[in-house]
Amino acid sequence: NLSEKFRLTPTVLSKANVKAIEKAIRIGGLHRNKSRVIKELSRVIVEELNGTLDFIYSTSLDEARELLMALPGIGPKTADVVLLFSANKPVLPVDTHVNRVSKRLELVASKADYERVRLTLQSLYSPNHYLAVHILLIMLGRKYCTARRPSHASCPVNMLCPSAKLGD
Known part of the structure; x- marks a missing residue:
C-alpha cells in the first residue's frame, strides 16, 4: 500500500x-x-x-x-x-464493475463505451446520488455480478436482471 x-x-x-x-x-x-x-x-x-x-x-x-x-x-x-472523490464534482466514474453490472442489467448496450455508460448512468440518477451509485455498483459487481460465474441466486437484484434469467 x-x-x-x-x-x-x-x-x-x-x-x-x-x-x-x-x-x-x-x-x-x-x-x-x-x-x-x-x-x-x-x-x-x-x-x-x-x-x-x-x-x-x-x-x-x-x-x-x-x-x-x-x-x-x-x-x-x-x-x-478524482473529480468525484476529491473535488466533489457531479460525475459518475465507470470502473470495470460498474461497466459490467450496467451492461448485465441492460441499462446500457453491451457494446457501449466508457462515455456512453457514464452519460447513461448520469441520466438515470440524480447528481447527489452519483457517489452512492458508484460505490453500490462496485460492491454489487465484486460480490455478486463477477466477471466469471456470477452469483445470480443470491444477488439482491436478480429479479431485475435479464442476465440472471438467462443464466449468464
Missing part, C-alpha cells in the same frame, strides 16, 4: 525512488508502469501546478475533466474518480 510507505503528497512522491513506489504498489498489478506514472504526475503537479490540483478543481466539470486528462497517465476513469 502506497500510503503505508509514503506520505501521499505530490512533493514526496515526485522525489521518491521509482523502485520504492513499485514495491509499494506491486500487489495492484502493472506496478512498473504505474510507479513511473505516479512519479511523473507528481513532478508535473509540483512543478507546473504549484503542488496542488486546486486550480483544476475550481473550474467547471468539463474543463476540470479536460485539464486532468491532459496530465500524464490520467484517462477518463481516473479523472472522474
